[in-house]
Structures are given as C-alpha cells and as structure tokens.
Amino acid sequence: MEWMIYGANGYTGKMMVEEAVRRGLRPVLAGRSVAALEPMGKKYGLPVRAFPLDNAESARNGLNGIGLVMHCAGPFSATCKPMLEACLDVGAHYLDITGEIDVFAHCHAQHARAQQRNIVVMPGSGFDVVPTDCLAAHLKSELPSATHLVLAFEAGGGPSPGTAKTGVEGLGKGGRARIDGKMTRVPLAWKTRTFERDGEQRFAMTIPWGDVYTANVSTGIPNIEVYMGVPPASAQRLRRIRWLGPLLGTGLVQSFMKKRIEKSVPGPSEEKRAKSQTWVWGEVRDGEGREAKARLLTPNGYDLTVTAGLGIVQKLIGIERPPGGYYTPSMLMGSDYVLTLPGVSLR
Structure with missing residues (x-):
C-alpha cells in the first residue's frame, strides 16, 4: 500500500519521516510547499507531492493512488476536515496526531461513511491520545x-x-x-x-x-x-x-x-x-x-507520537485489514498497545 505523511516538513512530520525510513518504510512526503519538501525527498530518496487542502479537487488529486494518510499538519481544527473528506473520497485510511476535542467529535461523526468506504478513521494516533x-x-x-x-x-x-x-x-x-x-x-x-x-x-x-x-x-x-x-x-x-x-x-x-x-x-x-x-x-x-x-x-511525548503512529501505520498497511469505521487507539490496537512501545512501562 502506498502511503503518505502530510505535513512531512513540520516538527513532528520530520521526526516521523526519519523513523519511517529507519524502519525501511517509504512514505510519500507531502505538504503545501514543494520547496520545503524537495530537500527531504532528495535526502531520503522518497517521492514528494505538494498540494493545498483548501481546494477539494486539489486534495483529492494529491491523494491519487494513496491508501493511507498520516496527517501531521495542524492546526487540525482547520486541516482535519478537508483532509478527511479527501480520504473518504479516494478510500484512504485517515490517521492524525491531534489532541483537539472538536476534531475527535467531527471524525467520530463520520463513522458510518468510513464504514461504507471501508477505511479506518483514527485521529489521535500519537501522544494525543x-x-x-x-x-x-x-x-x-x-x-x-x-x-x-x-x-x-x-x-x-x-x-x-x-x-x-x-x-x-x-x-x-x-x-x-x-x-x-x-x-x-x-x-x-x-x-x-x-x-x-x-x-x-x-x-x-x-x-x-x-x-x-x-x-x-x-x-x-x-x-x-x-x-x-x-x-x-x-x-x-x-x-x-x-x-x-x-x-x-x-x-x-x-x-x-x-x-x-x-x-x-x-x-x-x-x-x-x-x-x-x-x-x-x-x-x-x-x-x-x-x-x-x-x-x-x-x-x-513527541518521540512516543512517532513510534505509536508508525506502529499503527504498519498495522494498517500490512496484510490484516480491520473493518472500516472510526476507532480510538485502544479499540484498534488493544489496551496493551502502549506497553509494546519503546521506553514505556506500567507502574
């Protein structure tokens, strides 16, 4: 499955790209600015796509052939809805690293649509939450x-x-x-x-x-x-x-x-x-x-966001494909998932 990190040139996006490459993964690097993305693409030998989210057609075209998006470009109060709509249109799993209550509520409200499109919608795939x-x-x-x-x-x-x-x-x-x-x-x-x-x-x-x-x-x-x-x-x-x-x-x-x-x-x-x-x-x-x-x-929290988010990505791009719909981390990965991440212990 071809997958994408949108906001790859942001603070957490850069960390996500570096760790993905270390794991042998090859995400498409995406965001709004081709000038900010091209040096990263050359450094890691990864494809680059630049497109804005304020135009629905542009966002859909930007996701052509993509099966999963790890959305790292906030503020998610402004960017979640257009990216999620594009994912629903093209049939791509939607993950993000938000902690914003209203974003969780909006994503949850799309549960039936995600089921129909057979995609996983899971905001909060990092330290939040x-x-x-x-x-x-x-x-x-x-x-x-x-x-x-x-x-x-x-x-x-x-x-x-x-x-x-x-x-x-x-x-x-x-x-x-x-x-x-x-x-x-x-x-x-x-x-x-x-x-x-x-x-x-x-x-x-x-x-x-x-x-x-x-x-x-x-x-x-x-x-x-x-x-x-x-x-x-x-x-x-x-x-x-x-x-x-x-x-x-x-x-x-x-x-x-x-x-x-x-x-x-x-x-x-x-x-x-x-x-x-x-x-x-x-x-x-x-x-x-x-x-x-x-x-x-x-x-x-930022290091945990990277390892937690990429673990979820690897599950979804693997052979096992869970039913479509809205998920929280524990619903998708199990309550013990956090204990499988590096450096985490239960007291």
Whole structure:
C-alpha cells in the first residue's frame, strides 16, 4: 500500500519521516510547499507531492493512488476536515496526531461513511491520545463498573510550535469535562489537585484534553476529567483571565499570539527530548466506592507520537485489514498497545 505523511516538513512530520525510513518504510512526503519538501525527498530518496487542502479537487488529486494518510499538519481544527473528506473520497485510511476535542467529535461523526468506504478513521494516533486511551481501557477492564475516570500527565521538554498554537486556540474555548455522559464546557483551570510521583506531590489542573471525548467512546465511562501537571502559578494566571475568554478567541488576538509562537517556539531539541520523560496517571471508581489506579512512564511525548503512529501505520498497511469505521487507539490496537512501545512501562 502506498502511503503518505502530510505535513512531512513540520516538527513532528520530520521526526516521523526519519523513523519511517529507519524502519525501511517509504512514505510519500507531502505538504503545501514543494520547496520545503524537495530537500527531504532528495535526502531520503522518497517521492514528494505538494498540494493545498483548501481546494477539494486539489486534495483529492494529491491523494491519487494513496491508501493511507498520516496527517501531521495542524492546526487540525482547520486541516482535519478537508483532509478527511479527501480520504473518504479516494478510500484512504485517515490517521492524525491531534489532541483537539472538536476534531475527535467531527471524525467520530463520520463513522458510518468510513464504514461504507471501508477505511479506518483514527485521529489521535500519537501522544494525543495513545497512552491515555490505552490506560483508560486498561483501568476499565480492571473495574468494569467504573463510572468516573480521571487521567493526568506531566510532560517534560516543552511544546512544538503546533502544540503551542493549539493551546492558544483552546484559550478562547475554555475547559471541557465529560459529566453524566455529556460534553460540558467548564472554566479554564476548573479544578486542581495533586498526583504522586516518586513520593512527591505534583500539582495539576484540568485541561480540555482529547480523552474527555475519546475515553468515553473507548470505555463508556460517563464522567471524565483530564489534568496536566503545571506550576501552581499557571493555574492562577488562567483563572485570572477567564473573563477574557471571548476576546482570546477572536481572530485578531489568535493571529497575534500564533505569530509570536512562530518566532519564539522552535520545539524541543533532540537532546532535550532524550532527557525528558512523561508521567501518566489514571484512576477509576464506581458508585460503590471501589477504585483502580495505574501509572505509565513514557518517553518524551513527541518521540512516543512517532513510534505509536508508525506502529499503527504498519498495522494498517500490512496484510490484516480491520473493518472500516472510526476507532480510538485502544479499540484498534488493544489496551496493551502502549506497553509494546519503546521506553514505556506500567507502574
């Protein structure tokens, strides 16, 4: 099967290409700029295609002969829909590395169409949300009666430009939680609490992470909160600017903040990634007060995104072809998938 990495010249896309080549895979390198792609194509001896996503015909033509797309070009709030439509049109599996709740919801809404086209649609095939989704499914199997799920993570190394821009978009949307089965808007830094790491209490605040949507699909648990480890001052700042929510979501302010990110956020270096790890916590409880807890220790989130995403690619381009439809990582790969990835351990 011929397959493509779209956004191959981006921060995570470049890492994905390098590891794919190391594994003996030969993706088509794609994106909007031929000038940015051609040096990579020559370096690795891989074919290059340049096409925009804002024209449906161009996107369809760009996917001619492609059986799978690993979509790495964010912000996915703008790029997911046109790429997914093109994949549905040509019959190509759709994977991406988003963590955006609204993108998960949009992809899930295309489940019946994906079944008809017999393609897999699976957003969140990287750090967002492979480890957290697999941990949620693992805990659900430990406590099938669970009614409440709490997930949390603390990541080192700093964000990439794309992740930082997604965070900026989230400022104008506020927080999210799953309450009694419903997606519910809540204030920024709605709740705070601590999680134990090596005998030390780590402060965390609620964030609108993708699992608020996906973990319910994977487990059926109706109440879900996701936390991120931050300095207490970060939560205090977010609470102070809650009233600015509508202003922070305007196009002018969003454009200003994203341009600042482009100038000041290069993404973590290879050395910094190698020295940083990510801790993931999961807790479930049921109506009778029974609980189950587990922790994961993983490599830096960007390194895990690459190995997790390519493992899913290799499954889908192999002989075994799962039925078409929308999937979460644990639904497609099993709850133990994260434990097969390099450097991941269950505590």
